[in-house]
Amino acid sequence: MQPNDITFFQRFQEDILAGRKTITIRDEAESHFKPGDILRVGRYEDDGYFCTIEVTALATVTLDTLTEKHARQENMSLEALKQIIAAIYPGQTQFYVIDFQCL
Template identity: 55%
Template structure:
């Protein structure tokens, strides 16, 4: 089954170029399963821009964010911590979803 998933528009270039290969989400978006295909839309205007295959999903605490995660997000570790704090204020338990683009 193909289900819908969203990203902020600013991440589109990095996702499509393969520079962003993970996303960090809270419990409300922990439903994807490995192997599942996701139809990906922009958060702002619900515009389709690609299809992803979920490769892996695993729990990840804020305290356990590493430079490797930042590189997979195509940003520095301080930037990653700030982005996550802005999107999910006050939260410290997340899900790491590793993916690959299958169509664009």
């Protein structure tokens, strides 16, 4: 079985497949992706493959510079987005916005 290149929490799978979630915000460990990369996507909980995406852009961001646009691209409120990022990456301040589209 081919390994996945990136994983998402299972709760985001439906939004990704429906095109409602078009970015992911990650820490430096996943900052190596670049536009044009084709990635196999799995669920974090069981690593089960569920789609393939193409990276369309990469940018840096901090919690303070997250915007309503980022929140819309994540299909949630800005407050919820900031809370989730802070919970997943406690104490970190710089992040990488990976724009993608399902193939």
